[in-house]
Amino acid sequence: MPNPLRLGVIGAGLKAADYARSWVKMPEVAFVASADVGVQSRRRLADICTAAGKPEPREFDDFRDMLAACRDEMDAVYVSTPHAFHAEQAIAVVEAGLDLLLEKPMVTTVPEAEQLVAAQRKSGATVVIAFQGGLSPLVLDTQRRARAGEFGALVNVGATIFEGWKESYNGHWKQQPEISGGGFMFDTGAHMMNTICLLADSDFERVSAYMNNRGKPVDITCAVSARLKSGALCTFTAAGEGPPGCASYMTLFFSEAIIRIDAWGGWREISMPGVSAIRETAETLDNPMKTFLAIRAGELENSSTVENGLRFAQLWDGIKASAAQDGDSILIEAARIEPQSGVR
Incomplete structure (x- = not known):
């Protein structure tokens, strides 16, 4: 070997x-x-x-x-x-x-x-x-089929994620803003934002956001409305306070299909005319090293790239800027690095 x-x-x-x-x-x-x-x-x-x-x-x-x-x-x-x-x-x-x-x-x-x-x-x-959603077979299959036009044009996105994060990470470095970079939205909510960045397949153009720290030094809840450069609209809801548990429900409304999927790519439902939605499941990634090795060897395309990380960062900076201005609409500036082929 x-x-x-x-x-x-x-x-x-x-x-x-x-x-x-x-x-x-x-x-x-x-x-x-x-x-x-x-x-x-x-x-x-x-x-x-x-x-x-x-x-x-x-x-x-x-x-x-x-x-x-x-x-x-x-x-x-x-x-x-x-x-x-x-x-x-x-x-x-x-x-x-x-x-x-x-x-x-x-x-x-x-x-x-x-x-x-x-x-x-x-x-x-x-x-x-090492995003589970970014390397999920269900997410990647959805992205491939959307790019091929199977679902029509993306019209709207609604994404929600929740976890009893406020208490489960009490005293943890994730609730120290100087090293965490943000609160619940940037930690667990990052899975939601990253997967939508992949599936929406477009940069964000404008964003309006509200945050509530709920007595902590970082955000615990966050509500976002955004417009993509493609014209599709998007809403994010992140709730980091509540009973034990962690889950997400994301719905992408295309002109010819409705797709429900979770942030980690563990399940998916596709509704199309004449086709009943059936829940598909996939084992979420618990060993990213296997995927990393396959990508290094050229056996798999890298689907969790620095370019998508840049798109994510543009969205996150816009969310922070808007929340700091009590929800004012923020125009997201174009990246100073042009996207390469395969990154739209």
Whole structure:
């Protein structure tokens, strides 16, 4: 078999540890190094490796030191840190010529997204954003069929997501605005926004938004009305306070079909004239490394790209700007980087 992917990890927290327990069993992956400010997190990752009979990865408390010392020993890096750190770390990885599997959301602002897109295009590195919806077979099939014109023109989108996020993440870094980049809408709600960015297949033109922090330092609820450049209208509702549970319900109204799908691409219903809607289900992605490896090998098209991350960032910056002005309508400026083929 081919040589394993030599992997570095930036951010060895609980998410990385969860993935590492399965990745360490894959002969296609070899952990080389980890960087985390927490010794306990690095040690946990090392213990996962040794428990599987694999060598301990080298440990660093600064990702820059890891990239400098291990650049020639690695093929790719997985980044799983608080959202506000993604841009600097991702750009450094790509500028080092390494491929990148980056946790979602990609970055926190449009300028950061533009810098990462430019760095990726200059280096040619493979960059995959680990959104379940962005890599879901049901989402990708829906996008393909919509682009082929099977459903007609997109007319309207209604998207809702909810979770008992306010209490379940109480005291967590996700509720610290200086490192989270936002609250519920930017965390769990990112899945909703990202999947709609893919399926709507158009940049956003104008947005109006309201947020309520519900006593927290970050937004807990958010309501958004938007217009796409295609002319379709879109509404987002995000409720981060309520009973336990987490779910989304998104409806895309096309001129010839109505499609209901969830943000993670776990289920889909298609209603068309003369056809009864049947719920299709698919296992949501629990191991993005398999998809990342297939994309690197050229076996799959990369459907979770930095370009879609830029579209997402434009929407998010518009939402923040409008909410800060009590719902004033915000015109979303065009990206300063032209889209490449395959990104509309």
